[in-house]
Amino acid sequence: MAKADLIGGELWEQYSKKVADRMNNPLNFGELTEANAKEMGGKLVIANEGAESCGDTVRLFWIVDPKTHVIKKATFKSFGCGTAIAATDMMAEMCVGKTVDEAAKMTNLDVEHALRDEVDVAAVPPQKMHCSVMAYEVIKRATSIYRNVDISTLAEPDIVCECARVSLQTVEDAIRINDLKTVEDISDYTKAGAFCKSCIQPGGHEKRDHYLVDILARVRAEMDHERNPDKTMSADFDKLSVVKQIKAIEAVLDEHIRPALAHDGGGIELEDVQPGENGIVNVHVRYQGSCKGCAGSVAGTLTFVEQTLQKNLSDKIRGVVV
């Protein structure tokens, strides 16, 4: 949230001139018939698509050259809002001259870009991006009809964000690779959730199969588990190789201990890990910053460090200050 977001309601003012023009005077609306197709020596394709959530529907008409598979003419009909009409109109225009395979690769993002007045300014406000998705989906439908294949064969992997066409795998990878901690981070890295926001959490515009908050929580939990085996695995901690023990200790230091010490201007480094008697694991640490030389560092602070490592890894851990 920022100053620009505090006053809402300027929805239509964010439409590009191209969107407004196409809403007022769509250039490609209308029906195509078998007679039209015959006249042009092409094959007629009629595809219907509907958005369950908002009740909008679109019908796309193509005349395709059966030899080259090039779309010779495209028109549409639409029951939808301004964005839906403008996006479908632009999409129909963009289909013409492309082969069916090329058209099938177009996305709603391509259509939105084509509707921009300025290359860096979005053609529609974020919450209207999802209205352009239907224009994209109807191409898939038309392609499946033309090729006479089931539409599921053209389906993309699990799409989390329809507006930005971001898959579940992409979101998961972004969280893992970049160690993302918030939904805002995910939007910054992938654009998922940056538009209509329905995919962020339940209660938005429309119901979704996946929500970013759930994906983030799940992947973070998996990452924590991998870095930092929980109590159920603590019995195995002393059986880990020293390298794996060091990795697990570092993860706990990063996650729980360093942020707490940094709060008071301090820090901590792992110096060594040494096996002791009766399965004891001695964790040698060196303080940094204000912890260094602090009176509490060998008492309260060390207890905190030791207990945090014990809680997360193994009660056989003992802290040793170097």
Next chain:
Amino acid sequence: MERIYLDNNATTIVDPAVRDAMDPFYCHMYGNPNSLHSYGIEVRPYMHQAMEQLYAGIGARDEDDIIINSCATEGNNTVILGFYFNLLKDTRKKHIVTTQLEHPCIRESCRFLEQHGVKVTYLAPDHDGMITARMVKEALTDHTALVSVMWANNETGLILPIKEISEVCKERGVYLHTDAVQAIGKLKVDLKDVHVDYLTFSAHKFHGPKGIGGLYIRNGASLPPLLHGGEQMGGRRAGTVDVAGMVAMGKAMELANTHLAYENTEVRRLRDKLEDALLKIDDILIVGKRELRTPNTVYVSIRGVEGEALIWDLNQTGIAASTGSACASESLEASPILTAIGADRELAHTGVRLSLSRFTTEQEIDFTIYTINKAVTRLRSFSTSY
């Protein structure tokens, strides 16, 4: 381009007489009414006068309280959240009955309380779009503390049977709150005749300014304040009173009642003229019988014409109307009223609300009829379903 305003259920023009009444309090009578000096003293008679107008306007008794606040959202939140601390939190009465038709400030307050262990029943409208006293009665349990039902619906204008609901609540010893923002200025609201415990209103819905509203609390119906830290409003709402707004609201309330007859004759006639013209269009649905609606509102679904697209076309010619189904609004779910009355999926997403006021003219309605017909022809020409 001349503009025509047919979105009066969203907000209204400030009546010039109201504007004149509030003007001095921005210029030279700017004293804080809590001050002891002459600047404060001189504004107090006007506040008393405004209170008289408000009390008379809704038929409140001198023993009852009308708390001046910022808007109906504040009033509604005060009632719902106040009830949590008043009754729900520490007793076995942890149940609220409300409806699916309420403004989000009721719905979301209730959802918030659900997170704190309060049970809420959201009554669904019947096939006429109505909530009946019988539905309320059947929803009440021994644990119900509060019923909150709006007096008139903002979308359709349907007038809910508050008097009958109030009798049910009184009989069962349950507190009744009503959000009356759409009723005042359109219907006679007389609390001597209808037993409600809490009632909320907002000046900008009856030709007063935005940012000032009122919460009626019947004598004996307790409610903790939402804002603490001052003795204003008898300690029931802290914060310096917006004197100009309060004076304006008093004047607006008085004028609203003065014009009630006009609203129910001339405004109703213009609304009916518009509605008759809409009925000549094929495949439309108008929600609710005329005699059960506020005199200024018509809610129409036109097959093949998506609501927001129609609003766009009207706006291009300067006509302001509203849709409940805009896909930019908070949810894409169809209006509960349209779903309840059995509208199919397409119709349920086409609702457009036209709401008039005493400032609406015959010429404006004539031009609106012409424009809607033109827009419907255009939008149906490229509609998939028409």
